[in-house]
Amino acid sequence: MKQAQENKPFSISKQLIYTAWKEVRKNKGSAGIDGVSIKDYEQELSKHLYKLWNRMSSGTYFPQPVKLVEIPKKSGGKRPLGIPTVNDRIAQSVVVHYINERLDKEYHEDSYAYRSGRNAIAAIATARNRCWKYDWILDMDISKFFDTIDHDLLMLAVKRHIKETWILLYIERWLKVPYETAQGECIERTMGVPQGSVIGPVLANLFMHYVFDKWLQIHYPYIPFERYADDRAQRKREPPGKSGVLSNAVQMMVAGPP
Secondary structure, three states, rough: HHHHOOOOOOOOOOHHHHHHHHHHHHHOOOOOOOOOOOOHHHHHHHHHHHHHHHHHHHHOOOOOEEEEEEOOOOOEEEEEEEEHHHHHHHHHHHHHHHHHHHHOOOOOOOOOOOOOOHHHHHHHHHHEEEEEEOEEEEEOOOOOOHHHHHHHHHHHHHHHHOOHHHHHHHHHHHHHHHHEOOOOOEEEOOOOEEEEEEEHHHHHHHHHHHHHHHHHHHHHHOOOOOOOOEEEEEOOOOHHHHHHHHHHHHHHHOOOOO
């Protein structure tokens, strides 16, 4: 078995494949476009996991289309949710295991989403504490953030930290794989990451690290903030109308670099 692994172009641990499966099973979730549920997958577990390992190690792994479902939003309208197959969720979990720790070291201390030991409750606790020190807060949320992330810019950020060829290869394939509706219609994707995928939140968090956290550190290092995914709050002692700093910051973020 060791010799077989050495003959593969990419070195991927079988144990990690199994660990990724256990995480996917623990998180549950519905079947993807192939209709294979977690229970179905488990019935031929060894066969499925070996095939996945073999393909990922050989560079011949290609994800299936992402099942597109729409869920109602409290504010009205619908939010698109992309559900990869169980097999693809395991593959994504393998990559997340490889990259999460090294990315976590890069993140700002006030970034709270999708990080071990950090969560929304911790972000709220920090926000409450800062309310005693700052009189003004700008609460922001990016409309359709997950659906509109620029793939080229995202890959620039990914390649800054990830050098493994196989990881870059599969991330690009996950970004480009189309949606498929319940009616069988395929929808090509040229931007965004699917909400509902395993890798999507990790990539989105890296993207926000550069377009918001690092940007704010460079241009307005004296403005503290708390960020959870694309929800964030910035603080100032003076009213926005008095100093103009917060409003200028928003305008610059929307307009982009000159």
